[in-house]
Structures are given as structure tokens and as C-alpha cells.
Amino acid sequence: MVTTQSLHLPTGWLNAGSDAQFWTILTQTLLPPYVNTCRWFAGKARQQTGFAVKTVHTLPLADGDVAYLLILEASYAEGIPENYLLPVTFLADHTAHTLSFQVGDIPEKGRIGDVMIGNKTGLLIDAIYDDRFRQALFAAICQNQIISQTNGALTFHRGKGLDEGDESLTSQVLPVDSSNSAMTFGDKYFLKLYRKLFQETNPEVDMVAFLTDESSFEHIPAFGGSIIWQHEQRPDITLGMVQRMVPNDKDSWMQTGDYLNDFLYAVPQRLFAIREDVFEKVELLGKRTGEMHCALYKPSRPDNPTDPAFAPEHFTDEYRDFLIKRFEDLLDRRYNLLIDNYTKLDIQAQRLAWVFMEAKEMIETFIADFRTRPIDSLRIRIHGDYHLGQVLATEDDFVIIDFEGEPESSIADRKIKHSPLKDVAGMIRSYHYAVSAKLFNSAETDDLDPDHLQRVSDRWFYLIRDTFLNAYLDVFGAPHPLFKNNSEINFLLLIYLLEKAVYELGYEISYRPSWVKIPLKGIIDVVREIEKIRLSDGVATPHVAMLQTGLLQTK
Incomplete structure (x- = not known):
């Protein structure tokens, strides 16, 4: 196995989305040990036979960089494979001073590994800990964006629970470990990123959207929007949802x-x-x-x-x-x-x-x-x-x-x-x-x-x-x-x-x-x-x- 210190991926980060070999190397080196430390990965106790990146979605960031949303397949000796969502960004050492956040503040559980990508050294991280990624997700939802991908499209839906003028709120990752990942925006909205994926829309998104958009029932955190992976050949898959935050004791x-x-x-x-x-x-x-x-x-x-x-x-x-x-x-x-x-x-x-x-x-x-x-x-x-x-x-x-x-x-x-x-x-x-x-x-x-x-x-x-x-x-x-x-x-x-x-x-x-x-x-x-x-x-x-x-x- 290649060690994190010596891992060199020759393709540059901006071109990595279409390079299958790039992701194959990662699934044979850094990703398995990292994923097995994540609270959201449910396959730790099973006999694993390998990981594969089946789909790579590209999300443009405001500074011209990109984040990749990986659909990671985990295979086992027994039972059917499982699919997980892992968004990643690369923080090159020479650009660290230009970021809106401090690389040193990224927790250990968000650090996938030190790598050289193209001719640049840096840190590969879970993108939820990258402020640029969080802002790009939230802005796309606010703007009802549809971003075409090689394999379908990422469709961002804005719900009635999202107020006008809230596109640029400060964000943070909630420290609670669970089967999903949670981010907050302006202490007003809560974005849940679903990690384990299913071959259809998540019932929670369906229910909250219906109650918010089709009824006057106010006693739920209102639906603010969703992130859906759409493809003509199969049912839509839910990747995330935004709701209003509710103050409670x-x-x-x-x-x-x-x-x-x-x-x-x-x-x-x-x-x-x-x-x-x-x-x-x-x-x-x-x-x-x-x-x-x-x-x-x-x-x-x-x-x-x-x-x-x-x-x-x-x-x-x-x-x-x-x-x-x-x-x-x-x-x-x-x-x-x-x-x-x-x-x-x-x-x-x-x-x-x-x-x-x-x-x-x-x-x-x-x-x-x-x-x-x-x-x-x-x-x-x-x-x-x-x-x-x-x-x-x-x-x-x-x-x-x-x-x-x-x-x-x-x-x-x-x-x-x-x-x-x-x-x-x-x-x-x-x-x-x-x-x-x-x-x-x-x-x-x-x-x-x-x-x-x-x-x-x-x-x-x-x-x-x-x-x-x-x-x-x-x-x-x-x-x-x-x-x-x-x-x-x-x-x-x-x-x-x-x-x-x-x-x-x-x-x-x-x-x-x-x-x-x-x-x-x-x-x-x-x-x-x-x-x-x-x-x-x-x-x-x-x-x-x-x-x-x-x-x-x-x-």
C-alpha cells in the first residue's frame, strides 16, 4: 500500500474529475482507512472486499477551484454493496493563506491525508470542513441551480422555508457525529448531508417538503431546500436537505x-x-x-x-x-x-x-x-x-x-x-x-x-x-x-x-x-x-x- 507521505497523483486537481485512475489510486490507498474511521460509515464491522468511486460530481467553488462529490461504493464478502456520499476538496499548501478559514482548524476526522496532486502538495479533506464548499452548496440551493454532470445532474431545489437575502450566511459544521453530516448557516438554517445513499428520494425530504409547501402545518422545521442527483435511467437520489433551525430546550x-x-x-x-x-x-x-x-x-x-x-x-x-x-x-x-x-x-x-x-x-x-x-x-x-x-x-x-x-x-x-x-x-x-x-x-x-x-x-x-x-x-x-x-x-x-x-x-x-x-x-x-x-x-x-x-x- 502506498503511504500518505509518498502518495503522488500526477493529474492536476481541476482535471481529476474525469480521471478514473486518479480515484482508483485513492480507493486503494487513502480512502479505506479514512472511511473506516467515520461515524457515518455503517460497514466497519463487515468483511470488506474493497471500495470503488462509481460516480464523481463536480461542484464549482467561488474562487475558481472545485469540490468533488464522490459516490463511493463499499463491497463486502457477504451481502449487497452500499453507496456513500463523500465530498472532497484539496487544499494546496501554497494557497492556504488565501482561504477564508484556517487549515489548522480542520479536525482530525476531516483530514483524509497529505498528498501531492499534479505538482502541488497539500491536504485532501472531507469538503464539509471547507467553508467554500458549504457556501457553494447553500448558494446553489438559494438559486435553484441545476449543474449538469457526466452522469445526470445535481439539482438544487429552494423551499418556502428559505428567506430572501440569506445566500451569504456564515456556516459551520456541527460537532455531533451521526449517520449523516450537519451544517448550520447563520444559526438560522440546518443542512443535513446524507451519507448512506439509497436508490430513491429520501422520505424525510418528501415529507418535510410536502408539509411545508402543500399545507399550513407550521410545527416542523420548515423545508428550505434539497440537493438531488437526477438521472434519466433511474430514480432520483437525495443527497441533502435544508431546514429552518428551531430553538428548543x-x-x-x-x-x-x-x-x-x-x-x-x-x-x-x-x-x-x-x-x-x-x-x-x-x-x-x-x-x-x-x-x-x-x-x-x-x-x-x-x-x-x-x-x-x-x-x-x-x-x-x-x-x-x-x-x-x-x-x-x-x-x-x-x-x-x-x-x-x-x-x-x-x-x-x-x-x-x-x-x-x-x-x-x-x-x-x-x-x-x-x-x-x-x-x-x-x-x-x-x-x-x-x-x-x-x-x-x-x-x-x-x-x-x-x-x-x-x-x-x-x-x-x-x-x-x-x-x-x-x-x-x-x-x-x-x-x-x-x-x-x-x-x-x-x-x-x-x-x-x-x-x-x-x-x-x-x-x-x-x-x-x-x-x-x-x-x-x-x-x-x-x-x-x-x-x-x-x-x-x-x-x-x-x-x-x-x-x-x-x-x-x-x-x-x-x-x-x-x-x-x-x-x-x-x-x-x-x-x-x-x-x-x-x-x-x-x-x-x-x-x-x-x-x-x-x-x-x-x-
Whole structure:
């Protein structure tokens, strides 16, 4: 391998974009060790077989220099290759004094290596740390530029959230390491550069642009623009997005934790106390959630057709099959995982696990009912990964963030339309986690009987859940096309609550065994409601046992 000290690339930097050999040398020398140090690279733990620069985009800089946006393919011994975005610039030693920033201020994680390119020595860096690159990106978005490339075009879209006259704001890279890269402009805008790329537009950009441009919903960071790689032979690929920055103190998970502290301190004194402003905050979040879904519900009209990607849809057989297959696979894996780890659980979790396993047939009957039950409610695009951590608490309101969808789902699956009750289920489960984690993992409650703690936790959760849900549904009124009636609302909410809690169970068994009781209790709560539906429907299923709640009794 060529060392960084001796690496010499004969082609000059301005001509490197079209020199395949130039990039081949880099992928065999500097790029692999550098990329493997980057937080955004997800393939560190996999057996890598090599890197290749598949596409090079050229971005002109204001001083006549250029930056290159590399589409870097990582290949592995097993599994399909992954594509990553790596923008690069070259800082020649003899021009360092002309830059608008100090080379010495570039952090180690931004330095790819010292090289000689053409007849000039200098430093190859991740371009996000080059002020010229950041300014070129932002200016291109402000100006709605389209920059033709050898392989398609870079298309910069300006959104409604970008104010006039803001093209030349000072910028900086946020120091937080994550799966994407973040830059700020004038402490007013936030530019997210997506690192791992997918063969279609990012759902977050689609969602934020739709909510900003097609609705009056203001409780998101407004869409400021996007960077798209367009090519006639394949779907558009999202490279970045700009949003307005939102001043906030904390997310709603932290805010809820603060409110729960008052409740927690009262529990050992056998006092049940919830401040009135807690209910007010929960009601407000329920209202904002309903308003978000109303904004996403946009049926087509002859004079104003809706983008098919956002048009409401019915519960089709295809959708039911998709959801049932995913849930049945998930359920089988969780049952097996629970059996394998049963002896590692505490007594309370073991009792809950036993009831869950005894209810397997009832759950399967419920799923079968979902396959055939008539449903007239509608499906729309939703947030998809909705919980307290995705809501920022401002001084007196909320702002909803992060519309990328479920992290473990494919991009195509993240764009599937669901009942908005799937988002509601996510928030309800988040509240259940908040109170359970606080009560069962605090020194103040160490000496209290676990069954007593469970009862207290349940009382808080049921009050908060009903407060959120009532405020949410009040936004829509009745009837509303998204929800045929209360019976369908209850049935669909149970479907999504059960799926969410079963999903959570796998994580807790694998990583936090002491928390397994939280999703298990959520599952049991849903199964109790399933049993009520079964009894009210009057459908005879004598071979399916009733819920064995007696197993939960300790006295």
C-alpha cells in the first residue's frame, strides 16, 4: 500500500474529475482507512472486499477551484454493496493563506491525508470542513441551480422555508457525529448531508417538503431546500436537505422525564400527584399530532390533483398481506427469543412472558381477523418513527422532527401508507416507556413492591394515554374519512400497538433484560383489549383459550 507521505497523483486537481485512475489510486490507498474511521460509515464491522468511486460530481467553488462529490461504493464478502456520499476538496499548501478559514482548524476526522496532486502538495479533506464548499452548496440551493454532470445532474431545489437575502450566511459544521453530516448557516438554517445513499428520494425530504409547501402545518422545521442527483435511467437520489433551525430546550422525552420526577418523588409517600400542566402539555401534543395527520391527508380534486405518493388509499389486500407477513415473522422470532432467554428474566417479567406465550393462539386469531375484517378507514403517509424523542419542546409548544421513518426498514417500506394510528401507537408506547423506565429504575423506588409499582405506573400511563388520544381525535371531529368509526379506531390502534410492543421486546431481551417487562406489559394490555373485542363480536372460537391473567397474581 502506498503511504500518505509518498502518495503522488500526477493529474492536476481541476482535471481529476474525469480521471478514473486518479480515484482508483485513492480507493486503494487513502480512502479505506479514512472511511473506516467515520461515524457515518455503517460497514466497519463487515468483511470488506474493497471500495470503488462509481460516480464523481463536480461542484464549482467561488474562487475558481472545485469540490468533488464522490459516490463511493463499499463491497463486502457477504451481502449487497452500499453507496456513500463523500465530498472532497484539496487544499494546496501554497494557497492556504488565501482561504477564508484556517487549515489548522480542520479536525482530525476531516483530514483524509497529505498528498501531492499534479505538482502541488497539500491536504485532501472531507469538503464539509471547507467553508467554500458549504457556501457553494447553500448558494446553489438559494438559486435553484441545476449543474449538469457526466452522469445526470445535481439539482438544487429552494423551499418556502428559505428567506430572501440569506445566500451569504456564515456556516459551520456541527460537532455531533451521526449517520449523516450537519451544517448550520447563520444559526438560522440546518443542512443535513446524507451519507448512506439509497436508490430513491429520501422520505424525510418528501415529507418535510410536502408539509411545508402543500399545507399550513407550521410545527416542523420548515423545508428550505434539497440537493438531488437526477438521472434519466433511474430514480432520483437525495443527497441533502435544508431546514429552518428551531430553538428548543429539550426533546419531549426529556421534558416528560422532568414531569415524572414530581410523580416519582410522591410515590414512596403513597401519594398520586400529576400537575395540571402535564395534562396540558399532553393535550397539546395530541392536538399537534392530529394537525400533522390532517395536513398529510390531502385527497385529490379535479382542480388540484394530489401527488400519488401522498394521495390517501384504502386498506387493500396487498397492504394487509404486507403488514401480516411482517408481523407474523416478527412474532415468531420474538417467541423463540423469549423462550431462549426466559430463565434470565426477573420473576415479574417471567409471569408476563408466560401470559404472553399462553395468548399466542388468541393473537394469531386476531391477526387472522385483520385479514378479513371490513375496514373503511383510509391510509396516508405518516411520520413512521414517532415517539417523544422526535418532538422538540419549545418555550410553549412543540416541533416535530426526523421524518426519515423506521431506521431498520427499507426506503420503499418507509414510504408505504399506513393508518395515522400507527404514529399514535408509537407515541402511546413512548409514554408507557417513560413512566415505566422512571419508576422501575430509580433509587427512590428500590424498596417498593414491584406489583405496587406496576399498578401505580399503570394508573399514570392510562390517564396520560387517554388524555393524548382524546385530544388527538378531537382534531378530526366525527365522522372523518381517515377513521370510519370508534370501532375501527380501536381495532386498528390495537394492531399497531401490538406490532410496536412486540418489536420492542426483541431489543430489550437482547440489550436490556431488566426492561423486558415494559414491552411485555404493553403486549398484555393489548391482549386484554383483544379479548374484549372477541367477546363483544360474539364470534365462537372455543378452541382459543381466554387470557390467563391468573398467572399474574402473586397473592
